[in-house]
Amino acid sequence: MSLLAVSGLTKRYRRGGGTVAAVDGVAFAIEPGETLALAGPSGSGKSTIARLVLRLTEPDAGTIQFEGADFRSLGGSALRARRARLQMVFQDPLAAFNPRATVARVLDDPLRIHGIASRTERPRRIAALLERVGLGADLAPRAIHEISGGQRQRVAIARAIATRPSLIVLDEAVSALDVSVRGRILDLLLDLQATERIAYLFISHDLGVVRAVAHRLVILDAGRVAESGDARAVIGNPQSAIGRALVAAAPRLNRTTAP
Numbered sequence: 001m002s003l004l005a006v007s008g009l010t011k012r013y014r015r016g017g018g019t020v021a022a023v024d025g026v027a028f029a030i031e032p033g034e035t036l037a038l039a040g041p042s043g044s045g046k047s048t049i050a051r052l053v054l055r056l057t058e059p060d061a062g063t064i065q066f067e068g069a070d071f072r073s074l075g076g077s078a079l080r081a082r083r084a085r086l087q088m089v090f091q092d093p094l095a096a097f098n099p100r101a102t103v104a105r106v107l108d109d110p111l112r113i114h115g116i117a118s119r120t121e122r123p124r125r126i127a128a129l130l131e132r133v134g135l136g137a138d139l140a141p142r143a144i145h146e147i148s149g150g151q152r153q154r155v156a157i158a159r160a161i162a163t164r165p166s167l168i169v170l171d172e173a174v175s176a177l178d179v180s181v182r183g184r185i186l187d188l189l190l191d192l193q194a195t196e197r198i199a200y201l202f203i204s205h206d207l208g209v210v211r212a213v214a215h216r217l218v219i220l221d222a223g224r225v226a227e228s229g230d231a232r233a234v235i236g237n238p239q240s241a242i243g244r245a246l247v248a249a250a251p252r253l254n255r256t257t258a259p
């Protein structure tokens, strides 16, 4: 059974006098421990799909099965428990967190809210989480706005793994980072996937990054699936017009070195 399976996913927004389908009958599945990338031009519906999967936005139609449950019909404590297993990392952690909060506070929240560790245990758990993402425990008292962008994204990943998720949605999570920092964060994500068997829904406009980390790739165009398949096969030989255009517009793909 797939970890996540969506089908017929549809979300319309009002525009002018009518409506626009930001997401229009999209279907895909993610298996445990795998990375599925979503790519497509700006406005093709990538972020809307992320928000629908996370239930931050309600779809107009479609089904979302997560860990065998109908995710749309869950409520109350069942939804809370399932939410712990489905985490997210966005492009800009400064927008996602209170910039004045300390690193310790950002990591304490999920441990407390989901009842994962007692008050006395939590500092130790926070130190272990920081260590797991390659940061020192001395970062705990620092404010989010005081640390570097790469450190902030590591804190965001530490927060995401605090609840032992089976799936993390990453929406342009490495796009704002410079190339060397990006490479190290991608290595961390791959290492976490190998050791914890976490699956990723990896949204990126950068096919070089997608090729480096994704097992499978779904290319979107105007809210619909244009093509999908093995990530390297799709990038190496795109079948859709939009796939060919995206590959042609990605000069870094022509290099032999990994991003």
Ligand SMILES: Nc1ncnc2c1ncn2[C@@H]1O[C@H](COP(=O)(O)OP(=O)(O)OP(=O)(O)O)[C@@H](O)[C@H]1O
Residues within 6 Å of the ligand: 013, 014, 020, 021, 022, 040, 041, 042, 043, 044, 045, 046, 047, 048, 049, 205
């Ligand atoms: N809250 C909203 N209200 C109205 N229209 C929206 C809303 N959110 C998204 N849209 C529209 O839905 C379409 C898909 O947007 P979405 O942000 O999902 O695309 P995207 O592929 O993530 O784009 P980008 O790469 O630029 O982030 C766009 O036409 C966008 O203008």
